[in-house]
Amino acid sequence: MARLIDVEHGGVPGVIGIFVLDAPEPALIDCGPTSSVDGLIAGLAGIGLDLSDIRHLLLTHIHPDHAGAAGELVRRHPELQVHVHDVGAPHVIDPTRLLKSAARIYGETFGPLFGSIDPVPSENVHVLGSRVLDLDVLPVPGHAYHQVAFIDADGVGYPGDAVGCLWGEGDFLYPAAAAPEINMPAWHESLDALQERKLTKLRIPHFGEISEVERHIERTRARLRSWGDLVDGGADEATFAEACWRALREEGTPRDAEVFPTLPFPSFEMSYAGVRRYYDKAREAARDGDA
Ligand SMILES: [Zn+2]
Structure with missing residues (x-):
């Protein structure tokens, strides 16, 4: 079972969602930015959990709206284990370059929007292989070179930003293309790879659960x-x-x-x-x- 927490980033519902998995051990898929940690903690409390109940943080990729809070969460809960693609891992441990790249895109608005990006101690960081917990790990580059999708035994996919976003409970399909390293052919190939998996549902951070998987992926492809x-x-x-x-x-x-x-x-x-x-x-x- 997975539950969705809306961190209400910037006070707006339906912008950043965090999925909480219960089994085999309590885990978060992405954690949002440091600026919305309070929203995450409140969301966990709303489903009867404390941060200290969570064992794993699985990162689809390291962009600040998905992973920015990792350092702050590990500071509050040092047993939290952070799982990330090998290309992303060094930047989670030392976010200097990540911060520079974010500053280039967002300028002075970065701090108010996302808060700080604090380092995660290397002993908490684990490089992802092809499986983690009971999930398949599928590389889905394009939005970010180091992005992965997690896929559970029921064929539910957690593809990060590999498929388009639907913001704020709207229906306009928006591919997250503002990132500094987008790669169009790689992105289309990742959509192919996701389609080949015949997923039953998509659970996306921006925002929510998508049942019409094929339609959503085809809309992403067309917009891109x-x-x-x-x-x-x-x-x-x-x-x-x-x-x-x-x-x-x-x-x-x-x-x-x-x-x-x-x-x-x-x-x-x-x-x-x-x-x-x-x-x-x-x-x-x-x-x-x-x-
Ligand atoms: Zn991203």
Whole structure:
């Protein structure tokens, strides 16, 4: 059984969710940022748990909205065991580079949004293999090189940000493309890999449980493709954002149009920057290859 805690990041419901697994040992899938630790603790209390009841923290990836609180949680509960991809592990132990990269994307808004990122002692950090607890670990790069999905025996997938987000109880599908290391072909291959697993449900941090797995993954694929075509085709930031707003109004619910502008951190401008960066780097790499 898994339970979902809404940490109400930035006071907004439906932005960051943490799944709590009971068996074989109590575990969290991701933990959210340090700024919403109080929301996480309150959520745990709401289901009759204390942080000290949790044995494992399984990280889908190390972005601050998923893993930022790991250091703070281990400080409060030193027995907590943190499981992370081998590429992510050094940055959980020493978050200096992570903080620099976050500052580049978020500037001065980073602190108020996410709080600090504190180091996790290396003795608490475990590198993920192909299984952890009773879950399969499937690499799903694209949103982040080091991202993994956890899949339980019933075929329920916890894919982190590998599939699109539905913010604030809306229905507008938003791929989290603002990250500095997105890789479009790898992302599409990860969607293929998730589809091959014939998952019964998706449980996503932004936000909740998705029963229509195929539809959700295909919507992610279509949006990624359209964003890629737009940016690769030369659209500037304003044109891109305008196209996104149009799609949101046409395909989303009234709730999307209402909630999206109030969300703490996703924005079409940031998505543009992430996608643009991928195509610029890809072009540069192709040029270097020709030279
Ligand atoms: Zn992420």
